[in-house]
Amino acid sequence: MESQLRSAGAPPATPAALSDLNKHTHEPIDDTMAFEYSEQLLTPENSRSETSSNNENASTEEKPTVRRRSTRVTRASLRGEAQLDGDMEIDNQGTLSTAGESNPAVSGETLLDKAEGGKRSQASHLRHSIAVMESWSEATLAQGNMESEGDHPMAPDTPVSKSSQELQASDMSTSLQQRTLRKRVERILTEEGGNNKGKVTVTAKEIKSPVRRSSRLSLLEKASDLVGRASSVLGKRSRDVMGKGKELGRRASLRPRITTPKEEPAQATSEAPPAKKRRVSEGDLPVKIQEIQDAVQEAPKPVTLSKTKRWLAHGLYTGQEHTESRPLQSRNRNAKRRSQGPTQRKLLPMPMFAGDRLLKQGRDFQLPFDIFSPLPSGQPKPNEWRKTNKNVFVGEASSIWRANKPLELSKCMCAEETGCDEECQNRYMFYECDDSNCGVGPECGNRNFEELKQRTKAGGKYNIGVEVIKTEDRGYGVRSNRTFEPNQVIVEYTGEIITQAECEKRMRTIYKNNECYYLMYFDQNMIIDATRGSIARFVNHSCEPNCRMEKWTVAGKPRMALFAGDRGIMTGEELTYDYNFDPYSQKNVQQCRCGSGRCRGILGPRPREKEQRSKEKELRAENEKKSSSKNNNKKASITKQKVLNGSTSRVNKRQLLGSKSIKSGMKKVVSKARASTSKATTTSRPGSKATVTTKTSKTTTRKTTATPSRRQVKKDNTKSKKEVKLPKVKTTKTKARAPACARKPTQTTKTQSTPSTSKLSRPSEKTKAKILQAAKGTNTRRRTVKKEDTKPKNPAKRTSKAKETSPRGKAASKAAKSTKA
Ligand SMILES: C[S@@+](CC[C@H](N)C(=O)[O-])C[C@H]1O[C@@H](n2cnc3c(N)ncnc32)[C@H](O)[C@@H]1O
Numbered sequence: 057m058e059s060q061l062r063s064a065g066a067p068p069a070t071p072a073a074l075s076d077l078n079k080h081t082h083e084p085i086d087d088t089m090a091f092e093y094s095e096q097l098l099t100p101e102n103s104r105s106e107t108s109s110n111n112e113n114a115s116t117e118e119k120p121t122v123r124r125r126s127t128r129v130t131r132a133s134l135r136g137e138a139q140l141d142g143d144m145e146i147d148n149q150g151t152l153s154t155a156g157e158s159n160p161a162v163s164g165e166t167l168l169d170k171a172e173g174g175k176r177s178q179a180s181h182l183r184h185s186i187a188v189m190e191s192w193s194e195a196t197l198a199q200g201n202m203e204s205e206g207d208h209p210m211a212p213d214t215p216v217s218k219s220s221q222e223l224q225a226s227d228m229s230t231s232l233q234q235r236t237l238r239k240r241v242e243r244i245l246t247e248e249g250g251n252n253k254g255k256v257t258v259t260a261k262e263i264k265s266p267v268r269r270s271s272r273l274s275l276l277e278k279a280s281d282l283v284g285r286a287s288s289v290l291g292k293r294s295r296d297v298m299g300k301g302k303e304l305g306r307r308a309s310l311r312p313r314i315t316t317p318k319e320e321p322a323q324a325t326s327e328a329p330p331a332k333k334r335r336v337s338e339g340d341l342p343v344k345i346q347e348i349q350d351a352v353q354e355a356p357k358p359v360t361l362s363k364t365k366r367w368l369a370h371g372l373y374t375g376q377e378h379t380e381s382r383p384l385q386s387r388n389r390n391a392k393r394r395s396q397g398p399t400q401r402k403l404l405p406m407p408m409f410a411g412d413r414l415l416k417q418g419r420d421f422q423l424p425f426d427i428f429s430p431l432p433s434g435q436p437k438p439n440e441w442r443k444t445n446k447n448v449f450v451g452e453a454s455s456i457w458r459a460n461k462p463l464e465l466s467k468c469m470c471a472e473e474t475g476c477d478e479e480c481q482n483r484y485m486f487y488e489c490d491d492s493n494c495g496v497g498p499e500c501g502n503r504n505f506e507e508l509k510q511r512t513k514a515g516g517k518y519n520i521g522v523e524v525i526k527t528e529d530r531g532y533g534v535r536s537n538r539t540f541e542p543n544q545v546i547v548e549y550t551g552e553i554i555t556q557a558e559c560e561k562r563m564r565t566i567y568k569n570n571e572c573y574y575l576m577y578f579d580q581n582m583i584i585d586a587t588r589g590s591i592a593r594f595v596n597h598s599c600e601p602n603c604r605m606e607k608w609t610v611a612g613k614p615r616m617a618l619f620a621g622d623r624g625i626m627t628g629e630e631l632t633y634d635y636n637f638d639p640y641s642q643k644n645v646q647q648c649r650c651g652s653g654r655c656r657g658i659l660g661p662r663p664r665e666k667e668q669r670s671k672e673k674e675l676r677a678e679n680e681k682k683s684s685s686k687n688n689n690k691k692a693s694i695t696k697q698k699v700l701n702g703s704t705s706r707v708n709k710r711q712l713l714g715s716k717s718i719k720s721g722m723k724k725v726v727s728k729a730r731a732s733t734s735k736a737t738t739t740s741r742p743g744s745k746a747t748v749t750t751k752t753s754k755t756t757t758r759k760t761t762a763t764p765s766r767r768q769v770k771k772d773n774t775k776s777k778k779e780v781k782l783p784k785v786k787t788t789k790t791k792a793r794a795p796a797c798a799r800k801p802t803q804t805t806k807t808q809s810t811p812s813t814s815k816l817s818r819p820s821e822k823t824k825a826k827i828l829q830a831a832k833g834t835n836t837r838r839r840t841v842k843k844e845d846t847k848p849k850n851p852a853k854r855t856s857k858a859k860e861t862s863p864r865g866k867a868a869s870k871a872a873k874s875t876k877a
Contacts, residue, residue, distance in 0.1 A: 237282055365412070426627040430517045430537040436526045442588040445512070445550055447615065453553045453582050457613075460580050466609075468494035468502070476502035488610040504545040505610045505617065522547050522631065524594055529649050531572065532594045533630050540625035549576070549605060549616040551589030559583045579607065579614035592618050597659055598632030600652035605633050636661055 449457060466487040470476045472495070480502050482489050489502040511519040518538055527533040540546055551574065554562070559575060562585065567573060574586035574593040586593035595603070595618060602621045607614055618633065625631065632650065637659040646659040661669065 237279070240282055367408075426539055428518050428538045429627050431523055431525070431535075435524070438524060438532050438594070441593075443590065444552075444588055445548070445590055447550050447553050447584070447613075448588075449553045451558050452555050453558070456555065456580060456582065457553070466493055468496065468500075470494070470496055470500070472496055472499065475499040486606065486608045488608050490611060492611075504619075505548070505608065505615060508545045508548060508617065520547075522591060524591060525630065527596065527630070530596050533596045533632075534591060534594045535628060535630045536625045537627060539627055540620040542620055542622050542624040544620045544624075546603065546618045546620055546625070546631065547592045548590055549584065549586060549592040549618060551584045551586030551593065553578060553582050554585050556581055556583065559585065576605075576616070578616065584616065595631050595633060596650070597635040597637065597648065598650035598652055599634065599648060599655045600650065601632040601634045602629060603631050603633045635659055 466482050466485055468476060468480060468482045468489050470480050476483060476489055476494060476496050476499075480489070482494065483502045487493070488505050489496070489500045490506070491497075494500050494502070511521075517523070521536055521538045521540065522534050523537055525533050525535045534547075536546070563573075567587070574589060576584050576586070578584040602623060602625060603618050604621060605616060606619050607616045609615075618631065637646070648655050648657055648659050
């Protein structure tokens with residue numbers, strides 16, 4: 057309607073109206089115009105080509121109405137034009153003749169030829185301008201199309217398919233712009249035609265004026281403006297097509313923006329305005345990625361400078377020099393400083409930089425106490441270790457043990473007030489107290505295995521307290537992961553209890569090729585084989601040990617356990633005890649690698665002890681012969697010998713003593729103790745370490761006595777030593793008993809101060825009373841023996857001279873002589 061009214065009432069074409077062309081072209085193009093450009097002039101072919109494959113249905117549905125409307129508008133506008141001029145051709149579709157599209161120059165001529173004579177001058181101008189304009193626009197657009205083919209920067213940006221994009225790029229750019237220009241020109245002509253209807257003469261004269269040339273130029277300018285306008289109306293894509301030649305340069309200039317982020321703003325402001333953001337299409341991505349990669353490669357790596365702390369320029373600590381070294385405290389250094397000249401605030405150095413210094417330099421520290429510290433996981437584990445935490449009697453061992461089962465238990469005589477302290481008789485005899493033999497109750501201090509049981513029951517690494525380690529040169533070992541008090545029980549030595557015969561059999565067969573043996577004399581000529589046993593089997597030997605192995609009788613059964621030495625055990629210490637290894641053969645001699653200062657060099661007794669041991673062996677052999685001749689009962693003689701040399705159980709000892717008088721029994725056992733004590737004094741060293749040495753020597757003494765008994769058994773078995781490779785039996789059997797010997801001298805110190813009523817001095821009246829009381833009881837002999845035997849409780853306190861001169865030492869030597877006799 058708007059176009060109809062405008063065409064109907066259009067004024068005739070006048071120069072003034074022509075001059076208004078510029079005004080018209082610069083008018084903002086409203087929606088109606090835009091509609092006209094985009095929809096009105098489209099042919100069915102073009103409209104079809106513009107629709108994408110995606111919205112084809114939608115576009116086909118809308119086409120009829122749009123076409124009808126555009127037809128109506130065009131017809132209305134052309135009707136008014138036809139009324140005026142009758143020179144405009146209208147095709148069947150109502151659109152302008154396509155001749156103009158195919159040949160713009162021809163169409164312009166056609167239009168101008170049909171114009172009236174009054175309008176000829178103006179038409180000629182127009183003809184020229186249109187021809188120039190169209191040829192120029194076509195050339196420009198053709199160039200743009202040529203360039204846009206293949207790499208249209210915005211082509212993949214649209215959601216339209218590729219084919220439709222190409223068509224849009226070509227068709228829209230050409231047809232729309234041409235038609236838009238023509239439409240504008242036609243409209244201007246229409247308007248001018250209307251205005252000039254009554255003023256043809258005037259306008260013709262004016263047109264013939266010299267202004268003609270300038271008007272042509274102005275028309276060219278206007279045409280170029282129109283082209284620019286049209287391109288702005290056509291949209292982004294067309295603008296890109298048209299201005300690609302220019303844009304390429306500008307896009308290239310955008311690249312450095314990524315590479316130099318810091319300098320970019322300055323360059324951007326100086327060279328070109330910031331480019332409008334546009335969507336990144338898929339086609340652009342590879343190019344963009346490549347650009348970014350290039351930029352990253354080209355971009356200089358940022359230099360990371362460590363931030364230096366800036367100290368305050370005001371306040372309490374102002375003026376101090378920042379130094380990472382500790383403040384100079386000594387006088388000399390201060391004097392040196394003073395000599396260097398006046399500095400700032402040297403009088404009272406403030407702890408301004410102390411924290412900084414501490415953070416940078418660090419500080420070593422040590423925990424003030426030893427704490428529970430188990431090894432981290434992933435330690436090497438022994439492969440062939442079958443674990444058992446209880447003694448298992450194998451074969452005849454159980455029947456033998458049952459036959460020799462003690463008929464009576466050691467009755468503890470300790471009072472509740474004192475508890476079972478060091479003077480407890482059961483303790484002396486290595487009998488553990490329990491509710492059946494001790495009435496002290498929880499205050500009893502002689503329940504080591506019970507304590508161990510409770511600890512094991514509670515479980516956990518702390519309660520167990522030991523763990524296997526891999527040593528450098530001694531295979532596996534055992535270390536503590538907590539502290540142990542002096543003489544505290546650590547771990548029980550358990551395994552299979554076997555007879556001698558079984559042991560030798562295993563040595564010939566199963567352990568034939570073994571390098572390590574876990575055999576130890578146990579009790580009643582039986583051996584404990586810890587090949588299948590507890591963790592204690594991994595405890596290594598040391599000539600200067602921190603633990604000792606002891607055999608105790610618990611509820612009538614012998615048990616062995618590792619106890620802490622007199623120094624106690626610290627966290628992380630490797631546990632060791634003295635094997636007192638008796639190799640029996642030079643083949644079995646092993647080099648000791650304990651690393652202690654008093655290392656004997658081999659896993660065996662000291663040379664001097666060895667000599668003593670050999671002498672004792674000879675003596676014992678003589679005694680055996682004598683006793684065997686006197687006593688036809690061989691078994692009885694062997695048992696007696698066992699008791700005398702201390703290698704058998706206390707049960708047998710009691711049995712033997714029971715057959716004789718108490719006094720004679722006491723004499724024999726005590727004489728042995730004295731003899732060992734005298735030996736110990738010869739090897740003891742002054743100082744606290746002497747305790748360990750004395751114990752060791754005593755252990756050795758007992759050990760030597762144990763050897764013949766084993767040999768005796770072998771004789772009984774009629775097997776020679778050469779035939780059977782004897783195990784590297786740890787004579788810890790005797791060693792286990794060594795602490796018993798070691799405790800005896802401790803009492804000696806006490807007895808020395810008290811007057812002795814017999815050959816053996818006694819620690820106190822209390823002990824004396826106990827012994828007398830015990831002599832009346834059922835286990836009189838044992839207790840008496842124990843009392844006699846446990847007197848030298850703390851040999852370390854005694855000097856060798858005192859031992860030699862003491863009445864106890866004399867008695868011991870006499871007893872030894874009598875024993876030998
Ligand atoms: C009862 S095992 C001890 C555990 C053994 N280290 C292991 O890996 O199974 C005894 C053997 O350990 C070795 N051994 C123990 N203490 C030693 C020491 N001080 N020097 C050298 N070897 C030692 C010897 O081979 C010995 O026969």
